[in-house]
Amino acid sequence: MWPAALTLTAVLWLVGCASTPGGSGPAPGAKVAPVPSLNTSGRDGPPEAPPANLADVPDAEPRVETIKPGGANKPYEIAGQRYQPLAGDVPYVERGLASWYGRKFHGRPTASGEPYDMYAMTAAHPTLPIPSYARVRNPANGHEVVVRINDRGPFHSGRIIDLSYTAALKLGLLRGVAPVEVERLTHDAIRTGAWRQQTPGQAVAVAATASVARPTPPVVQDITSAPPPATAARPVASMAEVAPPVPDMSAPASPPTTDNPDLAPAAATPARGFWVQLGAFRQRDGADRLHQRLSSDLSWLAPLLSVFSDRNLMRVQAGPYADRAEASRVAQRVRACASLAAVVIERR
Numbered sequence: 001m002w003p004a005a006l007t008l009t010a011v012l013w014l015v016g017c018a019s020t021p022g023g024s025g026p027a028p029g030a031k032v033a034p035v036p037s038l039n040t041s042g043r044d045g046p047p048e049a050p051p052a053n054l055a056d057v058p059d060a061e062p063r064v065e066t067i068k069p070g071g072a073n074k075p076y077e078i079a080g081q082r083y084q085p086l087a088g089d090v091p092y093v094e095r096g097l098a099s100w101y102g103r104k105f106h107g108r109p110t111a112s113g114e115p116y117d118m119y120a121m122t123a124a125h126p127t128l129p130i131p132s133y134a135r136v137r138n139p140a141n142g143h144e145v146v147v148r149i150n151d152r153g154p155f156h157s158g159r160i161i162d163l164s165y166t167a168a169l170k171l172g173l174l175r176g177v178a179p180v181e182v183e184r185l186t187h188d189a190i191r192t193g194a195w196r197q198q199t200p201g202q203a204v205a206v207a208a209t210a211s212v213a214r215p216t217p218p219v220v221q222d223i224t225s226a227p228p229p230a231t232a233a234r235p236v237a238s239m240a241e242v243a244p245p246v247p248d249m250s251a252p253a254s255p256p257t258t259d260n261p262d263l264a265p266a267a268a269t270p271a272r273g274f275w276v277q278l279g280a281f282r283q284r285d286g287a288d289r290l291h292q293r294l295s296s297d298l299s300w301l302a303p304l305l306s307v308f309s310d311r312n313l314m315r316v317q318a319g320p321y322a323d324r325a326e327a328s329r330v331a332q333r334v335r336a337c338a339s340l341a342a343v344v345i346e347r348r
Contacts, residue, residue, distance in 0.1 A: 044104035054166050059146040060121040062133040062190045072111040072130040078155045084335050085127045092184040096160035097177045100168035110151035118165035124151035133185040138171040145170050273320030274327035276342050280313040287314035
């Protein structure tokens with residue numbers, strides 16, 4: 001999935017070992033034979049003769065792995081779009097479209113340096129730390145898998161994750177691009193085993209509560225409502241280009257309250273233009289806390305901050321800006337100053 005022009009860079013970044021069929025990666029120091037490439041046609045798609053019982057391949061088994069700065073976690077740019085990987089061990093819930101990649105990339109280096117194994121339980125994500133673990137849920141059938149993030153991508157409008165062939169098979173997504181929910185499993189959840197009981201629907205509420213104790217609030221992105229510009233670096237030939245509408249998978253938000261004069265009122269109708277989304281919460285108090293924190297810490301941004309009730313979430317956004325370039329500069333500055341995964345959206 002990593003663009004061909006950056007393959008050599010990815011290899012030099014981090015020399016790793018091949019993932020095991022279970023997707024959780026080899027033990028530290030283990031020597032694993034390289035994965036042979038199955039690409040004979042130059043086109044992507046399913047294997048010609050996939051192994052039997054792939055549906056029984058176990059999910060990746062999460063373990064705490066060091067998130068090293070630099071390497072695959074450096075900021076990078078693809079087709080004019082800049083990406084800022086998350087550096088901290090923060091909760092992250094994201095809704096959008098999933099695709100998968102197969103035989104064309106089988107055996108090729110991933111962003112982590114590990115060879116891609118389409119039969120392992122792995123995935124590519126534009127900004128989640130490498131390595132990290134995520135639960136992916138298909139709301140259409142309720143199927144869930146746990147994958148290990150070891151690659152970058154997809155770089156295509158509206159898509160938030162590229163799954164291995166086996167992960168897509170287990171989710172029932174081999175027929176094309178489809179809506180999913182992605183939840184990062186934090187180190188705390190892995191250490192305590194809480195990730196085994198927590199469902200993606202609960203993760204939004206848990207993350208919003210956790211923001212009280214954490215200096216960095218949870219990241220809850222809904223990319224489907226405002227996808228970034230199309231930057232298809234490696235289109236997957238087997239994918240359907242037109243995806244079905246994405247359902248709203250969040251529970252109803254608490255009604256906005258304005259009794260407290262210190263709280264920001266929820267704007268009724270956001271103006272057209274480009275906005276920088278700084279966070280989204282199921283509960284209003286989480287949005288208010290973030291609004292207050294940013295107003296205090298980033299005085300230059302305070303006049304542009306607003307809280308919107310949108311798609312059953314309370315969203316904290318700054319704007320509007322006249323063009324995407326200006327909004328992107330603000331988003332980059334916020335990422336550097338406040339350690340937030342700020343994203344640019346367009347309201348029309």
